[in-house]
Amino acid sequence: MSTVPDWITEPDTPYLLIDEAKLRNNIDYLRQRIESLGSRLRPHLKTLRTLEAAEYLLDSKNAPATVSTLAEAEAYAKAGYTDLLYAVGIAPAKLARVAALRQQGISLHILLDNMMQAQAVIDFAQQSGQDFSVFIEIDSDDHRGGIKPRDPQLLDIAKALGAHFTGLMTHAGGSYACHTEQGLKDFAKRECDAVRVARYKLESAGLPCAITSVGSTPTAHFGEDFSDISEVRAGVYTTFDLVMKNIGVCDFSDIAMSVVTTVIGHNKEKNWLLTDSGWMALSRDRGTAGQSQDFGYGQVCRTDGSLLEGLCVNSTSQEHGVIELTDDYQPEDFPVGHQLRIMPNHACATAAMHPVYHVLMSDGSHNTWQRIIGW
Amino acid sequence: MSTVPDWITEPDTPYLLIDEAKLRNNIDYLRQRIESLGSRLRPHLKTLRTLEAAEYLLDSKNAPATVSTLAEAEAYAKAGYTDLLYAVGIAPAKLARVAALRQQGISLHILLDNMMQAQAVIDFAQQSGQDFSVFIEIDSDDHRGGIKPRDPQLLDIAKALGAHFTGLMTHAGGSYACHTEQGLKDFAKRECDAVRVARYKLESAGLPCAITSVGSTPTAHFGEDFSDISEVRAGVYTTFDLVMKNIGVCDFSDIAMSVVTTVIGHNKEKNWLLTDSGWMALSRDRGTAGQSQDFGYGQVCRTDGSLLEGLCVNSTSQEHGVIELTDDYQPEDFPVGHQLRIMPNHACATAAMHPVYHVLMSDGSHNTWQRIIGW
Numbered sequence: 001m002s003t004v005p006d007w008i009t010e011p012d013t014p015y016l017l018i019d020e021a022k023l024r025n026n027i028d029y030l031r032q033r034i035e036s037l038g039s040r041l042r043p044h045l046k047t048l049r050t051l052e053a054a055e056y057l058l059d060s061k062n063a064p065a066t067v068s069t070l071a072e073a074e075a076y077a078k079a080g081y082t083d084l085l086y087a088v089g090i091a092p093a094k095l096a097r098v099a100a101l102r103q104q105g106i107s108l109h110i111l112l113d114n115m116m117q118a119q120a121v122i123d124f125a126q127q128s129g130q131d132f133s134v135f136i137e138i139d140s141d142d143h144r145g146g147i148k149p150r151d152p153q154l155l156d157i158a159k160a161l162g163a164h165f166t167g168l169m170t171h172a173g174g175s176y177a178c179h180t181e182q183g184l185k186d187f188a189k190r191e192c193d194a195v196r197v198a199r200y201k202l203e204s205a206g207l208p209c210a211i212t213s214v215g216s217t218p219t220a221h222f223g224e225d226f227s228d229i230s231e232v233r234a235g236v237y238t239t240f241d242l243v244m245k246n247i248g249v250c251d252f253s254d255i256a257m258s259v260v261t262t263v264i265g266h267n268k269e270k271n272w273l274l275t276d277s278g279w280m281a282l283s284r285d286r287g288t289a290g291q292s293q294d295f296g297y298g299q300v301c302r303t304d305g306s307l308l309e310g311l312c313v314n315s316t317s318q319e320h321g322v323i324e325l326t327d328d329y330q331p332e333d334f335p336v337g338h339q340l341r342i343m344p345n346h347a348c349a350t351a352a353m354h355p356v357y358h359v360l361m362s363d364g365s366h367n368t369w370q371r372i373i374g375w
Numbered sequence: 376m377s378t379v380p381d382w383i384t385e386p387d388t389p390y391l392l393i394d395e396a397k398l399r400n401n402i403d404y405l406r407q408r409i410e411s412l413g414s415r416l417r418p419h420l421k422t423l424r425t426l427e428a429a430e431y432l433l434d435s436k437n438a439p440a441t442v443s444t445l446a447e448a449e450a451y452a453k454a455g456y457t458d459l460l461y462a463v464g465i466a467p468a469k470l471a472r473v474a475a476l477r478q479q480g481i482s483l484h485i486l487l488d489n490m491m492q493a494q495a496v497i498d499f500a501q502q503s504g505q506d507f508s509v510f511i512e513i514d515s516d517d518h519r520g521g522i523k524p525r526d527p528q529l530l531d532i533a534k535a536l537g538a539h540f541t542g543l544m545t546h547a548g549g550s551y552a553c554h555t556e557q558g559l560k561d562f563a564k565r566e567c568d569a570v571r572v573a574r575y576k577l578e579s580a581g582l583p584c585a586i587t588s589v590g591s592t593p594t595a596h597f598g599e600d601f602s603d604i605s606e607v608r609a610g611v612y613t614t615f616d617l618v619m620k621n622i623g624v625c626d627f628s629d630i631a632m633s634v635v636t637t638v639i640g641h642n643k644e645k646n647w648l649l650t651d652s653g654w655m656a657l658s659r660d661r662g663t664a665g666q667s668q669d670f671g672y673g674q675v676c677r678t679d680g681s682l683l684e685g686l687c688v689n690s691t692s693q694e695h696g697v698i699e700l701t702d703d704y705q706p707e708d709f710p711v712g713h714q715l716r717i718m719p720n721h722a723c724a725t726a727a728m729h730p731v732y733h734v735l736m737s738d739g740s741h742n743t744w745q746r747i748i749g750w
Binding site: 012013014015046068069070088089090091092093094097112113114116117120139144145173262264265266267274276279280281283284285286317318319320322335336337348349352353354355356373374375 | 389421465520637639654661710723727730
């Protein structure tokens, strides 16, 4: 990309910019990849949390999708989407909101990994007459929640749930620590194998499992065999980010999100630029800090999206960013009022700071998308 | 505090809880302190960014206040507040919004530290006939922006600004690195001395300086001599947080903000609790990581606000928190559905994640406050 339309300098900075052409490419690539391997995507909508992005991610109103909050489920249901997995272990107090959506005909699936949660679902169902659709979370990589595929409690929970039980779900969040192609392939296999083993255990005990769901952006892009896997989830691939670049899942040129910022001053003694994008615009996420290349609070680019090699946002306060210039650059190259773009470490975290996104459409026109906020 | 009203368990988690009695105490303490030292506060409204909090912080609609964005200035102006300092170096493209507020009779003061910004102000004023009120930022601690008090450019900028020039401002953000009482006292003196020297330089050159403005929460609490200082700014003292506790500015019991969360599972092998508060609710801020005590993503408390000693949120993903139990606790102490409160590392960052705050009033009743969002 070498030219951008004039409007890009017009919104007050800092603002979040989405490149629609890149977004569409990222979405189309993974959809084709997963379908060519015989599975289907259940995209996670948590990165952008907008109705407009959902239209790119989902082929139809009945396509499967994943959400991270009930606020999202309610907003997407209102827009007509019908097949939603709320992929955070259910808190019993949230069952009433789940039931309300199911009463509207939404296939809202919930997630759990222990008998206390299952009992809460069973009790609520008995008292209300409302049926539920439950995924049991499998721990495939020891990094967060879920039960191990060979844990006998798996059968106890599925039995107790009875007709409420729908399927098995795992998320290989540990894949973020991989940084070789073979490592990612192995991790994807491990993720799939965990639910394969769990399903075998259930089916051997006469407990049918309708859906097996796996996924994370790295494993969705490197898995080679999704046989017996109903669906693959991924979210941040929508826009990608510097964490994914470091893992090796995307290149700089695939990153569809940036924060547009303005130079407001210089510290010539230190060779610093001061900008109007602090952590309020970029987020406090330092996800690249422990990776092969640390991008500080983000990689600095020109407004046309091209990289300014070696420049990142080195520190932030609430509404200030500091860019320490390398010897290749002089403060005079970036006068007060000059605009720059910052690629984010972690797109989910950066998007979360912005109630509105500005979208550069592939024909150069300008759209704005409203984020669904809250829980 | 040992009892809390029942409503505290009712809002869906995660949610942000403000303790109004503590908030009021924090606000009253600093106001009395600064007034007894002969100066006055210009509170920074950036921590909570709500009209309701402004009513506690400001005695009248004409009281001086500080904001971090023009969105705040516009919202507070609409609510009738008239004396606002936008304390981020002005980007020339934002002058039209500043002018629009000044045309409405709002004393909106802007900040700058270089001749390019000053020239933009002068040019805009000449073309529009709009006058401005400008503070020049002084660098008192080498940590971000501003010009040094003895830098000859200070006089050049003030002269160029002419009637637009109002005063001098500095922010000793470097005080956050202090951790002894004497260190904080010395830092406060250094902050005041920087603007005293700068004012002397200006006045010796026949350039009157109507206002001298200093401040940060640590220096506002430890400064001993504010003579010749018109006003002191501070923001996070409204609710305080764990970073301020580590610096020594407050105690745990002063912290007026927490995130209420629900236990959604356990990893018994690892002695972990899983909760529904990830970084989306707590923020990615790890401000205590480099301090004397690292609280992870926050200190864990009971719902009555009392500390669970030794427990913090050790890791987060978007909507999950992991609390690693110490040997003093068993997972069974915290069953699924059990609620906890998390004290934040950095109140400004945590509040930024919540569009609505729930407020525990001192009479036990329940209010909700809406955050002013965007730029």
